[in-house]
Amino acid sequence: MIIHKIYNILWSISPSIIRIYLRYRARKNPAYLEYWQERFDGAMSNAKKKIIWLHAVSVGEINAAAPIIRIMQNSLPEKEWLITCMTPTGRARIKELFPSIQCRYLPYDKPSYVKQFLQEHQPVIAIFMETEIWLNYLLECRNQHIPTALINARLSEKSLSSYLKFSKLFRPAFASLQIVLSQSQADKERLHNIGAQSIEVCGNSKYDILPTENSYILAEQFKQKIGERPIIVCASTREKNGIDESLLLLEVWKKTNYPKQTLLIIIPRHIERFQSTFDLAKNLGFKVQKRSDNCDITHDTEIWIGDSMGELFAYYLCADIAFVGGSLVDTGCQNIIEPISCNIPTIFGYSTFNFSQATKDALDAKVALQVLTPEEWATSCCDLLENKTEREAMKARTYDFIRKHQGASQRMADKLIDLINNFK
DSSP states (O other): OHHHHHHHHHHHHHHHHHHHHHHHHHTTOGGGGTTGGGGTTOOOTTOOOSOEEEEOOSHHHHHHHHHHHHHHHHHOTTOOEEEEESSHHHHHHHHHHOTTSEEEEOOOSOHHHHHHHHHHHOOSEEEEETTOOOHHHHHHHHHTTOOEEEEEEOOOHHHHHHHHHTHHHHHHHHHHOSEEEESSHHHHHHHHHTTOOSEEEOOOGGGGOOOOHHHHHHHHHHHHHHOSOOEEEEEEEOEETTEEHHHHHHHHHHTOOOOTTOEEEEEESSGGGHHHHHHHHHHTTOOEEEGGGOOOOOTTOOEEEOOOSSOHHHHHHTOSEEEESSTTTTSOOOOSHHHHHTTOOEEEOSOOGGGHHHHHHHHHTTSEEEOSSHHHHHHHHHHHHHOHHHHHHHHHHHHHHHHHHOOHHHHHHHHHHHHHHHOO
């Protein structure tokens, strides 16, 4: 197929461009220079073979995979695993959750890299999380009779439109999947439209992720540092097309007559934006502190920058209100399920294509509010802080909401185990 040949020609030149990009990312996050050759044609020492291979691009997808992996480990204790990812934060999260499982960066989709990777590890199954479609990996797995699965699968209208523009290229890849386990009926229909077959709706495994005991302990420590103050957590703020979501929030908050002593906690999505967010708040005239300073929060501190990784649940657990970022810039929203699972009234913005079903369900259940502008966000925060009755009512509804949507991890694990045991 001509279009596939063009795709592979592009991959023959892309590694040089990617190397430049990774060096650029490393200016702010040096971890991008580590394990460099794993992304390209470097062989992995002590590579495990005949493994269950799961690919999750970064932290969110790894968290979503965790309950599924644990169920499968209990059912198939004799099987070895390999988890691949694409980001340093994802790699760190894998090692934190599964220190005994081998992990590595997934080599890019260049045909020679793909064949070398599959020869190195000889997976008994290839499992891809959510939206990860790697054309050459899927087609080569089919050629080598390796079963493939796309799980916790989702596909937005925007992504479907992009795939349909190149349907001759991607339709065979989607069609090659043995099973597709989707989050919703709408996702199922969109996936079917781009060629996926054998699709079953299982729900979203992120509803099965609950705060750990350590998160509760850390939240209590945060509360002791903060004292008795109203707390708003703005989590996973993003940047898109030069627009910094943290700056949008800070600028409008500066003009807002918010309840006295309110503490705004801002947690940028990416490590490289920790310091810049601190600087933005300071330049706007706020009294600011950092989590990394590990000091008590003074009574006049207005902004606390959550410059730490793996502590998001603890931030949520000490909050009165949560705002989920990536939604007041057009990046599709981060995980709204996490604050709701912490029983926190939750606010998100206009851009929700990554969590379209979850945001719709949350609004229907009245456990969350949607705003269209930073000004609406500030107004909603102030209204909720002043209306304890409404806050408590939203909080009470979160319990049934989360419980209603749990169980997807078990359903997906059962389907995957059947595929491993029965694939010929």
